[in-house]
Structure formats: C-alpha cells, structure tokens
Amino acid sequence: MSAIQFQRVSKIYRRSHLGRTTETAGLIELDLDISRGEVFGLLGLNGSGKTTAIKLLMGLHLPTKGEVETLGRRAPNIEVLARIGYTPEAAYLNKTLTGRESLRLFAALSGIPRAEREKRVSDILRKVGLDKALDVRLADYSKGMLQRTSLAQALVHDPELIILDEPVTGLDPLAIKEVRALILWLKSKGKTVLFSSHDISEVERVCDRIGILSGGRLVKVMRQDEWRGKADALETAFAAAVARTDGVGPIRME
C-alpha cells in the first residue's frame, strides 16, 4: 500500500519581471511510489527538485501537472496533514515563543486534545533532550537545540508519515548519529520516512530505497541490495546519474 504517490508530476515556476516571463522546471514528469513502512531517501544536487517534491507533498506548492497523493488522499488534504510530520531544511520557528509554547502551538494545530497536550509536549521535549530548556525562549536556543525542536514538532502528534528535508545538513557528527538513530527507530515503529539529502553515506546507512533526482527528473531508483556490501556503489551510481544544472563547472586540478 502506498504512503506517497507522484503520478507524472511536473512543477514549473513562472516568474514575471518587467513584462518578461521566465519559466524554470522544478520537477519534470515525476513518477514515484513509496510504500508504507519504507524509509526512502531522495538524493540530488542543489536545485535538483528535492525540496520542490517535498513542498508538493505538504501542499506548500501545487503541481503544474499530474497528481500527488499522500496516505491515499490527493494532496493537499487537511485531514491527511494531521497524519504527517514535516521538518524543513532549517528550524523555521517563531523565536518569540519558548520551546514548550512552540510545541503546545503545534500540538494544538495538529488537533491533539487539550487534556493530552501537556503530556505529549513534555514527553516529546524529553525525548529530543530538551527537557531542561522547556521554558527558555527559542531566540536563546543554539542551532542544534532549534533543530531538535523542529524534529519534536514533526513528531508530537505521532504521525504515520515523516518527511525530513535535509535533516543532517549543518549538524555536528554526534547530532548526525542521533538523527540516524531516530530514523531507524521510526522505521522500527512501522512509520514511513521520506528524507532528502546530499549526504550519500547517511542515505545508504538508513534507506530501504533511494531515488536520484537531477534537473527535476527522477533519473534512478535503487534498492538497498544494490548498494549494501558494495563499496562506493551508491556514490558511483550517483555520480553517473546526475548532471550539474546550477551552472557550476568541475574543480580542475591542473
């Protein structure tokens, strides 16, 4: 059974400036099916369409063509959003609130009943190691603490599907290890996890399958048995599959 389905999805960004309209393809004809309980990694360079695909799932973007389904319903769907946890590439949180207030807000928005809310908030903040900073304003949190709060808001309502956009970018090695453990723990609980990353070594350690995006196209899908136990198999496949689309040439060692 599918947790996520992209059916020939294209996303074209149109920008108008001084009467001239330019079009950029964010995604082109994406066909992808992610099963429930699966950990799926989206790999790609900057501008390859990873974040666009995630924003389409969350209803922050609308497809130009094709259909996106999450948990069996056409996205965006308000009821389905209550069953999805999402962490963007950076902790986009309102810094005037404390950790507890922020989590209370997201718990309330996710429809957690008032009677349960306090317990859920305290539990999840303890789980992500922020129980000593519950009443500190987010403006005084470190980057790592903000990332944990961002993860906590994605998990506070115990979602079935967790979507993590670049969850390890900019984290220290210890924090990366913790995020890896978290993904594996979520998998052991039967959750579906979709995450995007540049980091091939992270992806190959936790994913059941990966998809490589290049220039908005899904150029390759690989199963774990295609890279497990084969040194550099994923990196080689990645390098062969992608092409730079950001106008940056290779470093020449001459």
Add this chain to the structure above:
Amino acid sequence: MQTISPVFAYTFKELVRRKAWLSSAVFGLVLLGGALIVSALGQDERARLMLDLGLAAIEAISLIGVVFLTVSLILQEVESRVIFLILSHPVRRADYLLGRYLGTLAAVTLSMAGMALLHAALLSLYGWWEPGRYLAALVCMAGKTAVMGALSLLLSLALTSEAAAMAFALFFWVLGHFSSEMRFLADRSGSAFLKTTLIAFSHAAPDFAHFNYRDFWHAPAPAAGWLAWAVVYALAYTTACLALAVQLFEQKEF
C-alpha cells in the same frame, strides 16, 4: 475553526513580547503630556482640549500601529519561513489568516485600552467624567482600527510589498475621509469616466464618516442606532476585506 484560537494566541503573545504595544504606549504618554501643556493655554476649555487632543492621539497611534503590524503580519512569516511549519499542519489558510488578524487586533486594542485608561484618569482629574460618551468614542475608534487593519492585510497580500501596502493603506485612509465629497463630485461631474472612478473609489475606500464620534460629541448623547450602524459597517467592511484576503492567500505558494 479549532485552529483559529492557537494562531490567535501565538500572534497575540508574539506581538506583546515584541513590545509592539510599548512604542505606541510611550508615544501616547508623550502626546498626552503635550495635550496637558496645550490645555494649560486655555483655562476655561482645559478639559475639552484635553479630551479632543487625547482622543486624536489615541486614534492616530492605534491606526498607525495596526497598519504597521498588519502589513507585515503575513509577509514577515513568509520571509522568515515560519509559515512553512504552520501550514504543514492541518490548518485551513482562512483560519490562519483570521487568527493572525484577530491576534493583532487584540494586541492593538490592548494598547488602545491602556492609553484610554490613562487619558480617562487625566480627564477625571480635570472634572470631566462622561463614561458613556467616552466609551462610544472608543467603539468608533476600534471600528476604524478593525477596518484599517483588514484593509492593510488585504493590500499586503495583493501587493506583496510592505512599503507599497503601507502607501496604499495611507491613500485609502485619506480617501476614507472624503467619501461623501467624492460622491458629491461624482453627482456633478460631466465626465462619465470621472463619475465612475469617483463612485468606485468612494465605495472601495472605507467610509470613515460612520465612525466620526465628533458628530455627537457636543450633542446630549450618541444615538444607539448610529453607534449600532457604525459597528455593522465595521463588521461588513472587515468581513469583505478578509474574504478577499483569504481568496488571495489560498492561491499563494510558499
């Protein structure tokens, strides 16, 4: 609908913590101090001068405050990307917009109430105490504030620039004081184009004549019907602006 109250609460908390009200309160104190000095010039008219200047200052500060806050209300959340996390939860965009608007209005009303309390206390020291009439004036000001807030919010979503929205809000605020004059000119105009333009502007701009508490100021008491009509007009104009703002907001991608 259940998500309006958490959005309202966090907006109110955010604005109170950002001390948005403090600058207007301090400004109000300064202006009231000025009124006190001016009132010393005319001994016989001291209370009347205090009353007029104080109310004018409260109204001006509240209007400036609500316009400044509402034009940046959504745009700053988009810029800081906090909106990503809010809208990736099961929140209807209309509920989000309404919660943000009401939270801002509540913060501005709180600031207005603080200034009014101080003003009323000073007036009572000068022997003026007519709470019914004073409250009626405050209701008119609150109506005007609600209308300008909704209009500024709509303009910010239509123009997607804080500066442009502020300039247009000022334009409509000026026009709103000349609605009857515009209709008068339209009646006498020979040009069909000018007539249509004037009538269109007189209907699009809020008609602030409905909130002119000075009309009853020196009469025995404000008519209840007049006041009720001011409230109905404020509600109708605000609802229309918010409905249009929701339409625009529903189309937006982040």
